[in-house]
Amino acid sequence: MAAKQNVKSRIVDAAWELFYEKGYDDTTVEDIIRLSETSKGSFYYYFGSKDSLxxxxxxxxxxxxxxxxxxxxxxxxxxxxxxxxxxxxxxxxxxxxxxxxxxxxxxxxxxxxxxxxxxxxxxxxxxxxxxxxxxxxxxxxxxxxxxxxxxxxxxxxxxxxxxxxxxxxxxxxxxxxxxxxxxxxxxxxxxxx
CATH class of the missing domain: 1.10.357.10 (Tetracycline Repressor, domain 2)
Structure with a gap:
């Protein structure tokens, strides 16, 4: 369970860092996945879209x-x-x-x-x-x-x-x-x- 929370937290932290640096519109799901060092499957397991972040x-x-x-x-x-x-x-x-x-x-x-x-x-x-x-x-x-x-x-x-x-x-x-x-x-x- 802690590992799952860790993955979700990494995705959230990466997303907000990118939203600040690049702006929401210029941040892609791929950017978030890359910075969080997770996978597309992990991203979509926790979030239906970038908007849900x-x-x-x-x-x-x-x-x-x-x-x-x-x-x-x-x-x-x-x-x-x-x-x-x-x-x-x-x-x-x-x-x-x-x-x-x-x-x-x-x-x-x-x-x-x-x-x-x-x-x-x-x-x-x-x-x-x-x-x-x-x-x-x-x-x-x-x-x-x-x-x-x-x-x-x-x-x-x-x-x-x-x-x-x-x-x-x-x-x-x-x-x-x-x-x-x-x-x-x-x-x-x-x-x-």
Missing amino acids: LDTLSDVLDENYAKLEEELDPEMDSFEKLMYLNYQSHLFLETKIDIQLLASLYSTQLICKGSRNLLDQNRKYYKLISKIVEEGHVRGQISRAKTIQEITKYYSLCERALVSDWCLNRANYSLAEYSKEYMPILMEHFRVR
Whole structure:
């Protein structure tokens, strides 16, 4: 099972790397197979087409969150952990995900009738943010004026707002640096000093 997941992950990672470097339209299934060092059979076992890879953005982002979680200093202030995650995740978006593709995917999430995988509360993203907020409640570093779920929802809303604005402005500024400046302001109400 782990080997199968490894093949799928390699395909997903290769696809998103190519989407960023070459653009979605100029990336072929053959390019993805070559970079992932897999086979055509493996590709089509997991994905019906190149288009079906677009549904894996939340997986790519959650894989990045898993890596970031490992980097976190357990002694770091919980509010600062949230700000660190915000900065690093937005740096990842800025440097690894094609802006046109990101904007397109955000817009399809707005109009799709099925599940909106970016909002799936079972994602690593939501679990990690909730865990840090809960830790902040216990440590007295994040206000208890709102529940863990409410603060997590607000945090994710602020992140999406910053990303949406960056997409609307066609990436004419650094998302990571803009977020570093404004996310603490947006979240200040929840910080305990």
